[in-house]
Amino acid sequence: MYLLLLPVDGSAEGQNELQRMIDEATPGDVLTIPSGHYTGPIVISKPITLKGNGEVVVQGNNLDVVVYIAADQVTLEGLTIEHQSKDKDTMAVLVEGDGHQLTGLTVQTDGYGIVLRDAHQSEITKNTIKGNAENERKDRQNGIDLFGSHDNVIKGNDISYVHDGVYLERSEDNDITDNTVTHSRYGYHLMFTEGTRLTENISEQNVTGAMVMGTRGTVVSHNQFRKQLKHVFAQGLLLYDVLHAEVHHNHIHANLVGIFIQDSQENKIYQNEVAANYIGVQMLNAKDNHIYENQFVANVVSAQAQHSSNNQVKENYWDNHMGLDLDGDERSDIPYRADPFFYTIVKDTPAFQIFFQAPGMTFLENILKSDTSLWLEDAAPRKHPVLDMDESSQSVSIGLLAFSALLLLFSMYIIYYGGKRKNET
Amino acid sequence: MSERILKVKGLEKKYQSKTVVYPIDFQLNSGEILALCGGNGAGKSTILKMIAGIVEPSQGNITIDGITWDKNRRDYARKIGYMPDHFSLDASLSVRELLNYYAQLKKVPKEETAGILDRVGLTDVQDEPFDSLSKGMRQRFMFAQAMLGSPQLLILDEPTNGLDPYWMKSFVEIIQELKKENQSIIFSTHQLDIAESAADQVIFLHEGQVLESGELDRLKQKYNHMSLQQMFSRLFFRA
Amino acid sequence: MDALTIMKNEIKLGFRNPWAYSFLGIFTLLSLSMLIIQSGPVSDLNQYTKTTGTLMNLILYLLPLMTLLLGALSITSEKEDGRWHLLSTYPLSSFSFIIGKYAGMFIVLTAIISFGFGLSGLIGSFLGQGLSLETLLWIFVFSMMLILLFLGLAVWIGAASKNRWQALTISVGVWFLLVLAWPILLIAVLSLFPYASIQPTLEILVFFNPAELVRIFVTLYLGGGHIFGPAYYEWIEWFHQPFGVLFLVAVSMLWVLGSVGLTIWKWERKRRHV
Secondary structure (H helix, E strand, O other): OOOOOOOOOHHHHHHHHHHHHHHHHHOOOOOEEEEEEEOEEEEEEOOOOEEEEEEEEEEEEEEEEEEEEOOOOOOEEOOOOEEEEOOOOOOOEEOOOOOOOOEEEEEEEEEEEEEEEEOOOEEEOOOOEEEOOOOOOHHHHOEEEOOOOOOEEOOEEEEEEEOOOEEEEHHHHHEOOOOEEEEOEEEEEEEOOOOOEEEEEEEEEEEEEEEEEEOOOOEOOOOOEEEEOOOOEEEEEEEEEEOEEEEOOOOEEOOOOEEEOOEEEOOOEOOOEEEEEOEEEEEEOOOEEEOOOEEOOOOOOEEEEEOOOOOEEEOOOOOOOOOOOOOOEOOOOOOOEOOOOHHHHHHOOOHHHHHHHHHHHHHHHHHHHOOHHOOOEEOOOOOOOOOOOOOOOOOOOOOHHHHHHHHHHHHHHOOOHHHOOOOOO | OOOEEEEEEEEEEOOOOEEEEEEEEEEEEEOOOEEEOOOOOHHHHHHHHHHHEEEOOOOOEEEOOOOOOOOOHHHHHOOOOEOOOOOOOOOEEEEEHHHHHHHHHOOOHHHHHHHHHHHHOHHOOOEEEEOOOOHHHHHHHHHHHOOOOOOOOEEEEOOOOOOOOHHHHHHHHHHHHHOOOEEEEEEEEOOOOHHHOOOEEEEEEOOOOEEEEEEEHHHHHOOOOOOOHHHHHHHHHHH | HHHHHHHHHHHHHHOOOOOHHHHHHHHHHHHHHHOOOOOOOOOOOOOOOOOHHHHHHHHHHHHHHHHHHHHHHHHHHHHHOOHHHHOOOOOOOHHHHHHHHHHHHHHHHHHHHHHHHHHHHHHHHHOOHOOOHHHHHHHHHHHHHHHHHHHHHHHHHHOOOOHHHHHHHHHHHHHHHHHHHHHHHHHHHOOOOOOOHHHHHHHHHHHHHHHHHHHHHHHEEEEHHHHHHHHHHHHHHHOOOOOHHHHHHHHHHHHHHHHHHHHHHHHHHHOOOO
């Protein structure tokens, strides 16, 4: 890799001090770096451990890569890496080789955070990665970026203000768990991966919580995808061209679209809690998926689907469904169906989306029931919620009480004033 | 002492091609009472509405105390009190509430309303809702609202319609009193005995045209002291 | 001053009218439904939730119709019953009269919705049912705006109608057109238009339908603007700027002033044409 060496404003000793220590170490050494500011680029080409003692800051100004790991078995611990660059396609940390451990790093980057290229069996844990909040999303790069890297563990990282939080492409059997991504484009972005386990992560206030595309055998479970709202394409979880995924026990709350499933087959989606989204689940050309025991609560619209009648949808709880259970099996004998009417119109002419929840539109849907055999249908929806909702604590609101009382007093006064016949002169 | 209050000159009303009131002239001094007499469709009501400013004349002009409606309708309106023949008031209000409401719109102090209610004998029912009143009482109420603010000219459309004999007599007494207070009154009636007992001037109308008009005394002389009823019959058959 | 007298009288009449109480009953039932709608996890980022969405929908069915009927019939009956006849001999301007009627009916309608929301809010705050102050406030603002705009339309219908029957028919017709038929009508008609002209047409037509105007803009400021999709991205961003807010306030004011102004003009023109 070609590296640019540009002068930085650090002291002359600081400039090469760290690299000199690394160059002088022998494989297997544990180097404890005294606190201070060091300038990159740093290249590590032997299996050693670098531990920060106190505040160890490695700075790079307009470098292609600030810290470059070009060997196996390297451990980085407790370092701060500051990467300033005008070019977003540059990297704070580039990792090649296998069996690394990067832990407790603080990365502030104008480009990529931690990049793995053909790097396997490594652990990227408990790092904090922050992009440049002043740049627009499209002018940032990914927090953790894997390409052709297998069997890695990415755990407990805290990522914000980047492009995609954790990005995986053509990588297999990686574990992504317990991470948090906020204020970025996609929280977790899987492209053409196999056997990825995306578990117990949090994504908040990104455009999309988890974007899963062209993957095989993905597990998405126990994640929380929340508040993906502030974008016209916002969604909690997107499955596109996905085969054999298991999506379960996720909390998908307050997104523009909770789950969007397109051109995906033979996935199992169960026991998720999809709540308070504008649209709970949206399906387009999805077939042979098993969707069961999910809970759809307090979504403005529970489900929209087109060309998605051939899925096994059953025993979900839909709070807007008027069910009827005659045989006492806790399942409604009236199926739940998602009317594709509005969705179809909008697919053809997106401008008509302005009629979302227009009273005339809902009125129309109710009187024009077209051929329901082509609709997404839950044949035996549950009568009662599957899972306990974790309601946020609802205390008596003084403001609400006061405002309501005020309204009531006002109306009483007016009614009294108007309605009462005054008999006194 | 007596001044011209109402001047009507060449007043005419046409609806499309149909003439309802043919050109008519008359005048009224302060403290005078004029009765418009005639049957249904004679044009009495239309003339009164034109004077009240509700209906726009097709021709001619009306001056009240030197003011025309077109020139200053607010002042014009302050000089008149109008009693319509057909009405339906907000039935749910009490008599007093309703009169107070009209008094407020005429900027008449509330205290005055009690006296007026007393004058038309509605004090006892002042807290009753308007719709519980008999036809005669409603008629008296409408008379009361016209009197609010002692306007210089009272315009009364069939004021005695539906009144019992007692109140008919009272009506005549009241307008005689108002006359003494120097108010002028123009009213329409098909009850000629009322006109005879109250009016200074009389105009007989038939199908929009004046059959006869003049001061009551002069007419009496002219027609050998006939009653107005007899006079009207004669004029009517001649017409 | 005269307007104030007319207004006070209108308030009195409003609450001696059985209509007012039936509306009060229906509206209270409707607003109590906000205690039943499950609100789910609440996000601090937006107030556009199932509760607000569903309530807005329900209110849009009822409140414009209520306002149109109450407003139009009240104005027409003044003429039909001859009360205006009498009043027009008073030193009272058409301006004061219509403004007074409008203000009085606005207060009556506001009192009706205040009762419904107040009662529901009070019950809600004791039940701790997840109803928030913000939700109630926004729904209240939403309803007030509907009343303001539709009342303008109502008085105009009242002034233009010859009798109650006509006022009733026109009111129901206008409600049907603006609330129920609007989307399907536009979808049907605009489908014949060149594709590129559909969205600009829709964006302009929003300002010509008070129901849509209020619905879309309250949704927008509740934080739900993105639901209208990528096509409206820039449009929505624009309305989030201070100038956008100002523009909306101006359009709403134009609606009220325009319709009330036209009513006064019409009323005045008919003053002496019986």
